[in-house]
Amino acid sequence: MTRPRPAPRVAAAVDPVARVMVDVPLPHLDRPFDYLVAAEFDEQVQAGSRVRVRFAGRLVDGYVLDRRPSSEHANALAFLDRPIGVQPVLTDETAALFRAVADRYAGSFVDVARLGVPPRHARTEAAPPTVEVARTARTVHSGWDRYHAGGAFMAAVGAARPARAVWSALPGEDWPARIAEVIQTALAAGRGAVAIVPDGRDLARVDAALLRLLGDGRHVALSAELGPAERYRRWLAVRRGVVQAVVGTRAAGYAPVVNPGVLIIWDDGDDLHREPRAPYPDARDVLVLRSSLTGAALLVGGYARTAEAQLLLESGWAHEITADRGTLRAVAPRVVAAGDDVEQARDPAARAARLPSLAWRAAGKALADGQPVLVQVPRRGYVPSLACVRDRTPARCATCAGPLAMGSAQAIASCRWCGRPAGGWACPTCAGRKMRALVVGAGRTAEELGRAFPGTLVRTSGRDQVLDTVDGRPALVVSTPGAEPVAEGGYGAALLLDGWAMLARPDLRAGEEALRRWLNAAALVCPGGQVVVVADAGIPVVQALVRWDPAGSASRELAERSELGFPPAVRMAALSGRPDAVLDFVQAAELPAPHEMIGPVPTAPSPTGGDSESVRMLIRVPREDGARLATALRAAAAGRSARKATELVKIVLDPAELF
DNA sequence: TCAATCCGTATC
């Protein structure tokens, strides 16, 4: 009985070898493997194509890096199984970027490619490309001449020079319009552009600004919220060079724009820029790497300034775009710090609303002047919810040290992590036995404010329902950080009520993050309007808000991080997992000298239910050894996976949360 | 003497 034999395959005549990155989760296989391309697939298998290959006996997905005339591999090559679709997805430039990001974060190429390449949608890929008719662009006067070096940066982008800048936006700045102007300048120079913003609301604003400036069809907005078909359709338009400008959320930092001339990130301190999937890259770093690799210009902008952006400046890698003090004074709100004098407030309504009297008066005046008032309150759950009524020591669980909270229908506080009721609590500092709500949610604040200002319209913007804009009529707009609506004509006043609560967070970045949120809210206030921040005026970041000095604050922050030995002044890696696995890992790793090991410490039990057996270890090296540290960690991970150590160790470079 | 099993190694 003769079995039907498959027809013998013939390799392509030219460049028969494809170098393929295979999609397997093992770190030691993060390198190219060579396959033969059958003649029948010659056209479909190109540099950047998705393919299916037989690897260790199984069919797996892969990406073709390039085609070559021959292989270095000593043994016979296998034929690759088949191409997936006809559309190459990587460009030489994005392939190099995926490699660089993987190397920076001790991760693998395919992990990063998964972040940067959207899932294929076959029908969309096959559909004829929609013909976009570009409307004539509108010319407007650039708003960049209010800034030192603003015009120079625009000129550099227009001349396709690789300028790199950190931009401190003026309060009230129409930053989406400024970003649109930069993008328009890059397009006019025949180059592409990528702009990254934290969330969908900012994305919509930049999208609208681009539509106004460029007309239809010159750009696309990319975000994860689009359905798979629409997301792939827009992404394909970029990959095919139909559009050259992209605005999007963090994954759009990898968009395969042809010949990018400028890369932009807005509000780089927002934690939404950090990817929560391995290898946990940050969008600012992705753009910095991409700028270095391609020579594209880079713009890091925001009202606030991060220590990381400050380092770009102090290392001389980037230049500053700022306005002078006179220009700033003309547009800035007046900012005062109010100690939390709730108890002394004369007005009973103010007392009931937990408002310091200064804040209450500022709000009343703005409302009387016919203007809206912004009230920023922290998100519920952002900080421990109960504290000692006398000295505000956060109330913690006696068993697991988790934060205590008051349940909805319970009379007794209980732990939010372990759920145990906290009967008989006593303050560890003053032995007081009374707790009070440290932070009141937006809903409750809105209720109380409504009573404090009878007859005033109260609106809320937060997690569940985010308002994009409010009109210029008098109203109290209660919002959580990041959800503040833009007010027509600007707010008459802003009350930042969460000051000390925000600063009380046991986090390395608490100060920087508090200032960032305050500046973002205060920037929405009209020139000369009143901002009241409820915090101790002696705290440096409170001073930085009062003087509107994000640069000075970032400089101080960076100096402090240098002194304490924290990123970005040094490079750190956090290794977490079961104790034996973490120990085994660090023993196997050939870490660059000098290095410092901190820990291991047990990781805090969390409501998300992480392994209670888990520990975390920090490794610290000088900044210039960052690449070597990542290489060593990758090698250690490869060694472990090669010898079948299955216990997972999570590697995070420069973790955002250090405590 | 042969099969079952363990361990190490390569995966193109």
Add this chain to the structure above:
DNA sequence: ATACGGATTGAC
């Protein structure tokens, strides 16, 4: 991961 080869073990 998974597949394979070579060494090792154990039973006839």
